[in-house]
Every structure is written in C-alpha cells, then in structure tokens.
Amino acid sequence: MADFKSSLFGDHSFLEFTLQDNTIEGCPAMTIDNNVRVELWDNGILYFHPQDDLALNSILLSVGVHGNETAPIEIIDQLVREIFSGKIPVKHNLLVVIANPKAIAKNCRQCDENMNRLFSQDSMPNSNSSDECLRCHRLMIHSQIFFQRAKAQKIHYDLHTAIRGSVYKQFAISPNSIASPATEYQYELLGQWGIQAILSTQQKSSTYSAFTARVCGATSFTLELGQVKPFGENNVDEFASIISGLTALISDTRDLTMLPSIVERFSVVGEVAKQTESFRLCFSEDTVNFTEFQKGDILAIDHNYQYVVSANGERILFPNENVAIGQRALVIVQSEDNIKASIL
Ligand SMILES: [Zn+2]
Structure with a gap:
C-alpha cells in the first residue's frame, strides 16, 4: 500500500x-x-x-x-x-x-x-x-x-x-x-x-x-x-x-449487524445564565448530566435570583459554575413524552 x-x-x-x-x-x-x-x-x-x-x-x-x-x-x-x-x-x-x-x-x-x-x-x-x-x-x-x-x-x-x-x-x-x-x-x-x-x-x-x-x-x-x-x-x-x-x-456501506434501538427524545425547556460572581449550583459536583429533579427543587442561586424546578421530570445538562459572566451555566431539559403529556 x-x-x-x-x-x-x-x-x-x-x-x-x-x-x-x-x-x-x-x-x-x-x-x-x-x-x-x-x-x-x-x-x-x-x-x-x-x-x-x-x-x-x-x-x-x-x-x-x-x-x-x-x-x-x-x-x-x-x-x-x-x-x-x-x-x-x-x-x-x-x-x-x-x-x-x-x-x-x-x-x-x-x-x-x-x-x-x-x-x-x-x-x-x-x-x-x-x-x-x-x-x-x-x-x-x-x-x-x-x-x-x-x-x-x-x-x-x-x-x-x-x-x-x-x-x-x-x-x-x-x-x-x-x-x-x-x-x-x-x-x-x-x-x-x-x-x-x-x-x-x-x-x-x-x-x-x-x-x-x-x-x-x-x-x-x-x-x-x-x-x-x-x-x-x-x-x-x-x-x-x-x-x-x-x-x-x-x-457508503451498511453495517448489517447494527440493530435499530430506542433513542430517548428530549427538548430544552430552559437555560440558566451566570449573572454575577455569586452564582452557585445547588447540587453536588458529581451529579451527572440528565439527572432528574422534582418540582420545587432549587437548582441554582445567584444574586437576587434562584432557579426552581417548575415541573416534575426536569433534568439538568452541562452544569458549569465556572463559565464567564453572562454565559450559560446550566441547561434544563425535559423528555418529549413528559412535554406531550403535560399539554394533553
Ligand atoms: Zn466539548
């Protein structure tokens, strides 16, 4: 070759x-x-x-x-x-x-x-x-x-x-x-x-x-x-x-050994930006992405602000206290099944 x-x-x-x-x-x-x-x-x-x-x-x-x-x-x-x-x-x-x-x-x-x-x-x-x-x-x-x-x-x-x-x-x-x-x-x-x-x-x-x-x-x-x-x-x-x-x-080949699998679908329902140096996440550092929280849980606090879970089943994604001021520090996601169920 x-x-x-x-x-x-x-x-x-x-x-x-x-x-x-x-x-x-x-x-x-x-x-x-x-x-x-x-x-x-x-x-x-x-x-x-x-x-x-x-x-x-x-x-x-x-x-x-x-x-x-x-x-x-x-x-x-x-x-x-x-x-x-x-x-x-x-x-x-x-x-x-x-x-x-x-x-x-x-x-x-x-x-x-x-x-x-x-x-x-x-x-x-x-x-x-x-x-x-x-x-x-x-x-x-x-x-x-x-x-x-x-x-x-x-x-x-x-x-x-x-x-x-x-x-x-x-x-x-x-x-x-x-x-x-x-x-x-x-x-x-x-x-x-x-x-x-x-x-x-x-x-x-x-x-x-x-x-x-x-x-x-x-x-x-x-x-x-x-x-x-x-x-x-x-x-x-x-x-x-x-x-x-x-x-x-x-x-351009097909791997015929691969089987279709169920993929969970989620949508973003909110984002929390770091607004001041007081910003803190309210869960432990080893909490993994997609961990689910319950209505009423407080996920983040900042100067004069806190994020409170508004519906059961909200999950966290990409939490990071160490971002620059003004940048996204936490994404809130929800499964599409839950979103559909709440609309019906
Ligand atoms: Zn990356």
Whole structure:
C-alpha cells in the first residue's frame, strides 16, 4: 500500500502534523486510492473529494472544539490514517476538521475563550481577538465553502466528550430547526451507533453544529461520546459502534449487524445564565448530566435570583459554575413524552 500521507504530513499522522501549528501555503493536494482527491485547506482541515461520482453527500466531521476532549480527536486521527492506508474507501465528500489545535497542544479545554460560543457571524474578528475567535472565523468560512459545493445531503457531526458523567452515556444534540425526513433518518442512524438520547433545541446558539444547521442548511449534531479523559486513557471499546458507524457512513456501506434501538427524545425547556460572581449550583459536583429533579427543587442561586424546578421530570445538562459572566451555566431539559403529556 502506497504511503500517500507522507507527501502531505511527512512522518507524522494528521493530528501530529496539525499540532505543529503549521501555516499552510496554498492548498497542498494529491490523489489517493479509488481516485479520491485530498486537499489540505488549512492547518487541521482536510478535504476528501471522490472524483468519479456525481450524487455525493457532504459530510463534515469536526473534533477538538474543546482541546481536552481527546477521544474524538483520537478517533478522527485513526479514521484519517485508515483512509490514507486504503482501509476505508471515501465515497462522499468529506471535510475533517481538528478545530482548536492550540488548545489541544496545551491539553486544555480552551486557550482564551469557549470556542463553542463563537460560531456566529456577528462576531467578526479584530486585532484584539482571541486565538479561538480567529480560528473560529476561518472554520466558518471553510464550512460554508464545503457545504456550498454540496449536491446531495449535508451532514455535520461535531464530536465532543463531556465534563461530567451522564445518565445516557452517549447522546446527541440536534439544533435543526425543523423535523424532516433527513433528521428522522439521522435519529435512527444515531440509535444504531449507540446514541441513547437525542436532545432537540431551538434555542439560539453559537455552537459549531448550530452554525452549520442555521447558516449552511446542514443536518447537524453535537455528539457527546463519554467523559473527558487525557490522551492515551480512552477505552477504544466504548467508541467501537461510533467508529464503525462513521466508517460505514464515509464508505457508503451498511453495517448489517447494527440493530435499530430506542433513542430517548428530549427538548430544552430552559437555560440558566451566570449573572454575577455569586452564582452557585445547588447540587453536588458529581451529579451527572440528565439527572432528574422534582418540582420545587432549587437548582441554582445567584444574586437576587434562584432557579426552581417548575415541573416534575426536569433534568439538568452541562452544569458549569465556572463559565464567564453572562454565559450559560446550566441547561434544563425535559423528555418529549413528559412535554406531550403535560399539554394533553
Ligand atoms: Zn466539548
């Protein structure tokens, strides 16, 4: 098997090369097995384009928006390795994005600010902008160019791991504004990949997946695949069904061993922002995502404010006291079955 990748990345893997913080001159390109053109659009941004098919889906796979969420970064590096070795044939347009290499190199969630709050066309970078803001601006441009070329379905998976444990170990967040056959198909597919819960949200958001859904018209998901661990400490077995699902998607094959599974559906019913330095969460630090509370429970207090659970069955998601003032510190979700029952 020809070692195609060496002409793009030398002796390094895509990840190792990306973490060297290279400035990419022009657009280095090559053709690999199965007549697939590969272009390095920017540091950490790799485009695969099969030359001989017209009705191609466009799939964006992004990782490392948060630099310490290592499992998805390792998964993508392995997938790219296997594409270059010829083990995974690429049958659709594919853009692979390592989003925040500087934070990954420093082994931290973010260098200056949370990149997943910056995907908004309102926040144009200037001379005082953070590294994350500058990088985010480039990611938005590359993502738009990628999806503008789409001839068929546009799909984006932004892969993360969460700070806390979760009642549902692997879950997805869907920012897509309307239910459509494409989103329903994706829900089914994600169930087969082992995703146990899907949270729909129509809240205005500046996450990467919300940006591609809103601006690029993609069917987009943030996938939370487990808990944050350092490089080398992830258990690959926990991600086996996600890896085989992504492989099947890229290579346009069907894994017939995968069975449909029931995916719990949730909706966002509220968000709590940190308004002052007095903000405190009222449950223990080891309370996991999707923990259920009862009507009357107090979940957060702030200066002159408290959040009180207004209906049985409300659950918490992404609690974080340590966000900047004004940012979201807690999401409240409710199962769609409960919401329907309360309306009837
Ligand atoms: Zn994350």
